Amino acid sequence: MPHANALYGPLDPAPDAGYVDAPPRMGFFTDTSVCIGCKACEVACKEWNLVPESGLDLLGMSYDNTGALTANSWRHVAFVEQPRSTGQEIPAFEGQPDGPSVSPATAAVGARTSSDTGTDPGLPPGSPAAATRMSAGPEFLGMPGAQPPGRGSGAQGRTDFRWLMMSDVCKHCTHAACLDVCPTGSLFRTEFGTVVVQEDICNGCGYCISACPYGVIDQRKGDGRAWKCTLCYDRLGAGMTPACAQACPTESIQYGPLEELRERAAARVETLHERGVPEARLYGEDPNDGVGGDAAFFLLLDEPEVYGLPPDPIVTTRDLPAMWKRAGLAAMTMAAVTVVAFLGRRP
Amino acid sequence: MTDTTSSDGHRRRGRGGDGEQLTVPPADFSSYYGRPVLKPPVWKHDIAGYLFTGGLAAGGALIGAGAQVTGRPELRTVGRWTALGGVTASTYLLVHDLGRPDRFHHMLRVAKLTSPMSVGTWILAAFGPLAGVAAVAELAPLLPQHGVLGLARRLAPPVGHAAGLAAAAVAPALATYTGVLLADTAVPSWHDAYPSLPFVFAGSALAAASGVGLIAAPATQTAPLRRLALAGATVEMVGGRRLERLGLTGEPYARGRSGRMITAGRVLLTVGTAAALVSRCSRLLAAIAGAALVASSVATRFGVFEAGRVSARDPKYTVVPQRERLDEKNGPAIRP
Ligand code: SF4
Numbered sequence: 001m002p003h004a005n006a007l008y009g010p011l012d013p014a015p016d017a018g019y020v021d022a023p024p025r026m027g028f029f030t031d032t033s034v035c036i037g038c039k040a041c042e043v044a045c046k047e048w049n050l051v052p053e054s055g056l057d058l059l060g061m062s063y064d065n066t067g068a069l070t071a072n073s074w075r076h077v078a079f080v081e082q083p084r085s086t087g088q089e090i091p092a093f094e095g096q097p098d099g100p101s102v103s104p105a106t107a108a109v110g111a112r113t114s115s116d117t118g119t120d121p122g123l124p125p126g127s128p129a130a131a132t133r134m135s136a137g138p139e140f141l142g143m144p145g146a147q148p149p150g151r152g153s154g155a156q157g158r159t160d161f162r163w164l165m166m167s168d169v170c171k172h173c174t175h176a177a178c179l180d181v182c183p184t185g186s187l188f189r190t191e192f193g194t195v196v197v198q199e200d201i202c203n204g205c206g207y208c209i210s211a212c213p214y215g216v217i218d219q220r221k222g223d224g225r226a227w228k229c230t231l232c233y234d235r236l237g238a239g240m241t242p243a244c245a246q247a248c249p250t251e252s253i254q255y256g257p258l259e260e261l262r263e264r265a266a267a268r269v270e271t272l273h274e275r276g277v278p279e280a281r282l283y284g285e286d287p288n289d290g291v292g293g294d295a296a297f298f299l300l301l302d303e304p305e306v307y308g309l310p311p312d313p314i315v316t317t318r319d320l321p322a323m324w325k326r327a328g329l330a331a332m333t334m335a336a337v338t339v340v341a342f343l344g345r346r347p
Numbered sequence: 348m349t350d351t352t353s354s355d356g357h358r359r360r361g362r363g364g365d366g367e368q369l370t371v372p373p374a375d376f377s378s379y380y381g382r383p384v385l386k387p388p389v390w391k392h393d394i395a396g397y398l399f400t401g402g403l404a405a406g407g408a409l410i411g412a413g414a415q416v417t418g419r420p421e422l423r424t425v426g427r428w429t430a431l432g433g434v435t436a437s438t439y440l441l442v443h444d445l446g447r448p449d450r451f452h453h454m455l456r457v458a459k460l461t462s463p464m465s466v467g468t469w470i471l472a473a474f475g476p477l478a479g480v481a482a483v484a485e486l487a488p489l490l491p492q493h494g495v496l497g498l499a500r501r502l503a504p505p506v507g508h509a510a511g512l513a514a515a516a517v518a519p520a521l522a523t524y525t526g527v528l529l530a531d532t533a534v535p536s537w538h539d540a541y542p543s544l545p546f547v548f549a550g551s552a553l554a555a556a557s558g559v560g561l562i563a564a565p566a567t568q569t570a571p572l573r574r575l576a577l578a579g580a581t582v583e584m585v586g587g588r589r590l591e592r593l594g595l596t597g598e599p600y601a602r603g604r605s606g607r608m609i610t611a612g613r614v615l616l617t618v619g620t621a622a623a624l625v626s627r628c629s630r631l632l633a634a635i636a637g638a639a640l641v642a643s644s645v646a647t648r649f650g651v652f653e654a655g656r657v658s659a660r661d662p663k664y665t666v667v668p669q670r671e672r673l674d675e676k677n678g679p680a681i682r683p
């Protein structure tokens with residue numbers, strides 16, 4: 001008998017998948033407020049998991065040249081420059097004239113770039129309109145200047161700014177659409193509640209890629225199969241910490257039992273609020289959200305979409321019973337009209 | 348632009364359902380350098396082609412069975428061969444689209460209701476052999492009268508009849524599950540269209556198969572096809588009338604290349620159906636009507652396929668509806 005919340009709502013996924021005496025659900029808490037954008041996580045992941053090189057092009061949009069999570073990048077450090085203070089009581093350049101550092105045209109160019117990541121769809125160009133629209137407002141996001149503010153332009157032209165950095169990863173959703181739709185059973189739920197692709201089973205049908213609401217999973221060119229973060233399943237089995245969390249020098253990536261991480265995250269948000277950073281908020285930690293909560297969740301300093309995350313994702317299979325009903329109705333209609341068409345009188 | 352309630356102080360996006368507002372003014376939204384949030388589908392045009400051939404096969408099987416039951420042998424033959432041709436092409440296209448075609452049989456390891464592709468695999472696995480037997484049974488008259496082959500010649504019709512009816516029983520599922528296949532994704536324009544897609548595909552399948560019948564079957568037997576084309580067109584038009592009115596995510600069905608393909612599909616469908624209805628006395632007109640119906644189905648399938656790809660590539664279609672939903676729940680976003 002499937003669980004009442006088998007498709008939607010709070011659920012402990014490992015017991016639901018049939019594990020008896022499953023270990024506690026494990027996950028990542030990525031605290032972006034202490035991320036320094038060093039990309040040690042990206043490198044450690046590649047080294048441990050033997051992930052191929054993912055293109056060395058400069059994207060021209062920021063210090064982020066990885067661009068997105070792909071089959072060849074299982075951690076991706078997003079980088080955003082914004083012309084406002086880092087949240088200190090007294091902004092560094094208060095009272096000074098400030099303004100955007102780069103033109104909307106630059107942002108539009110940045111959105112069009114791509115890099116051969118060796119994967120499909122990998123890192124497709126974005127929408128220049130969307131990039132321009134943002135940079136035209138006060139909330140400019142664009143290529144950071146090459147020099148400290150004010151050095152090139154003089155004091156009159158300098159801006160107050162902050163850098164947002166976030167190490168993105170597969171969310172290991174409670175209700176993982178990728179896993180639900182996989183027709184070969186290649187994607188499976190581990191005893192730790194994580195979601196892993198079995199590379200000897202995947203036949204590269206690509207369904208998971210369209211199903212993931214976070215745009216995580218991707219297909220490797222030449223190889224044809226889908227690849228993504230395994231939350232270092234092999235290391236977990238041996239009681240070790242995943243490579244990225246192990247390598248993170250600031251403990252921005254924290255690994256542990258999900259329950260414990262959730263408590264730690266709540267405390268961290270409270271501390272930041274007390275210290276005058278009201279914009280700190282958690283993303284993906286709520287078991288009542290559209291995917292039943294993520295095992296890899298985040299502390300963000302701006303809206304999720306600023307980091308390229310969907311603001312309110314809902315697992316597509318929530319609506320699957322309704323979809324099958326509509327298909328059933330359509331099928332019956334089809335059969336009925338055929339009967340009627342053939343029953344009509346002979347000419 | 349600190350939140351999606353735009354600077355002029357009121358919501359700029361019209362809500363779907365009023366039917367008037369087909370074009371939605373761009374709302375302010377944030378994105379990561381304009382990059383897509385989702386991964387656009389990696390499916391190649393094979394899958395759009397499959398949507399067509401799968402529907403054609405299903406429609407062919409239904410026509411074959413209808414003709415069989417009402418005693419129209421030539422039409423029955425056309426229906427059965429359409430079904431076999433369609434399902435053969437479908438299988439080829441599906442396997443060809445895989446990243447690892449040599450592993451296509453891994454689909455047969457499991458049967459999963461949560462995976463429309465798994466369900467579809469089993470529908471095809473049931474339909475294919477039945478359609479094959481029904482079509483091959485049509486070759487019986489070519490066999491000699493006597494001997495072992497003579498026995499086969501006598502056995503073939505009843506076996507073919509049974510297989511033909513069984514294939515027709517599976518056919519509606521084959522034609523409509525593809526609507527769920529596309530809808531059960533994060534692709535905004537596909538997912539939001541889930542109530543419409545199975546109906547659009549069912550109607551399109553009937554229209555395409557009727558079209559083939561009008562081209563290939565003798566005029567004396569095609570009366571049901573004219574009615575079926577009309578019925579298919581009605582199902583497709585009524586089922587699909589909501590596509591462009593989904594609000595923002597309906598936009599790709601109305602605009603751009605995908606919108607033009609959808610429109611072309613509808614025009615061809617209307618013209619083809621009208622021509623079919625008056626084609627009783629003209630073989631040429633029947634063939635033209637049939638070709639228009641087939642072309643309409645191709646255009647509709649590629650249009651729907653393309654609309655989904657467009658909606659996954661632009662972050663607008665992902666972010667704006669979700670942001671609106673969130674703001675409705677929590678009040679406008681707090682930005683530092
Ligand atoms: S749906 Fe996406 S984010 Fe969730 S587990 Fe699958 S690949 Fe990861």
Ligand code: SF4
Nearest residue numbers: 182202203205206208
């Ligand atoms: S690409 Fe591989 S992992 Fe993804 S749904 Fe298909 S078989 Fe499953």
